[in-house]
Amino acid sequence: MPDPVFLPLRNAISRFIKLNDADWQLLEPSLREKKLPKQSHFITEGKVEQEVGFLLDGNMRHYYTRDGEEKTTYFYFEGHFVSSYLSAITNTPSELTIEAMTDCRLIVFHYKDLQKLYDVSHTWERFGRLIAEYLAIGLEQRMVGLLMLSPEERYLDLLDGNKQKIIERIPQHYVSSYLGITPVSLSRIRARLLKK
Amino acid sequence: MPDPVFLPLRNAISRFIKLNDADWQLLEPSLREKKLPKQSHFITEGKVEQEVGFLLDGNMRHYYTRDGEEKTTYFYFEGHFVSSYLSAITNTPSELTIEAMTDCRLIVFHYKDLQKLYDVSHTWERFGRLIAEYLAIGLEQRMVGLLMLSPEERYLDLLDGNKQKIIERIPQHYVSSYLGITPVSLSRIRARLLKK
């Protein structure tokens, strides 16, 4: 008896692998729905965090703390997988915090449940590979942007690419953090661009 | 009849997965030894590059070209896997070039051969996952460094971390590129640090 609440997750996974009913039924018992109020933490720095989420509604940010300052390095939107990948994989305390920027609704499961599927199912192992590859490709491109583009170019990149929603819904001082600059600097870049 | 030339690769793979003889024999027929003279290209921008290498000897750099300028973003040493991961995975032309900085000796195989193993062997599929995870973790840390640390801090990071060999053997103008700054700027940072 498949629960329709979980369907968006099944569809998202199906974009990575061909998933039959039997495969899906391996995972479904591990799923739960979870609601997070605005400003609460999905992942907290210092804790070993093994929970993986799939965001149905709302958005979240992912930040590191240094000298008391928060550096926001990633945003999550509907349809994204959310986790402290490093903490889940390595079973070590998370160095990052993931905070709900709005009220959020997620489907969650424990990474250990997925790891069990890795052992028993080649299909799920493949899913794990494809997710990791997807992640690596995104990170590589992000890194190249940081190394090769100026702050202004990185901001322009955000404006047209498919990442446009980042700027639409996100307060500017978080965006500036994502770009690796200060809020003041982003404001100046925007002012410069308007004159052109 | 296992060829001892390929042993270092088998050992490297064994650090990721438990590999029995049968598993290994699936891969071995696809392996070749390859020598690259200094300054030749292992991967060339614009070509679809599906070759994966395992570096036995020598070192290589990985760079992107922009406005005629080369930006070196990665270095490879003995025991590293070398490939244009993105080009191999997505079967699209490589955006980067990988050049031998010294005479190099590698074990190479085609990524398609590995992909065939993904289909027939859960063990090799797992290897693919673990490699991708390893890569993603490294990229995440690199990205965080670029976002959170100043150029000077990034340079100091290079000095103590396990990445020390990067500075030992690599010309400074490549290192500066890796750090995301100009050679002149790196020279100044070094001069500043000496005074302290």
Place this chain on the structure above:
DNA sequence: GCGGGACGTTAACTTAAGATAAGAAATCGG
């Protein structure tokens, strides 16, 4: 061993980002 090229440093100048502070604008909670 000589000439040329690659590499690193230094200097002078330009440009842009960081820090701090103040004020305007928008948002939120009651």
Place this chain on the structure above:
DNA sequence: CCGATTTCTTATCTTAAGTTAACGTCCCGC
């Protein structure tokens, strides 16, 4: 709807990186 907080902009000053160019050194090939 109002007051308080958050967010964004603007301005000033400081600091450091980019650019260009000159110079010295080292290394390599011929």
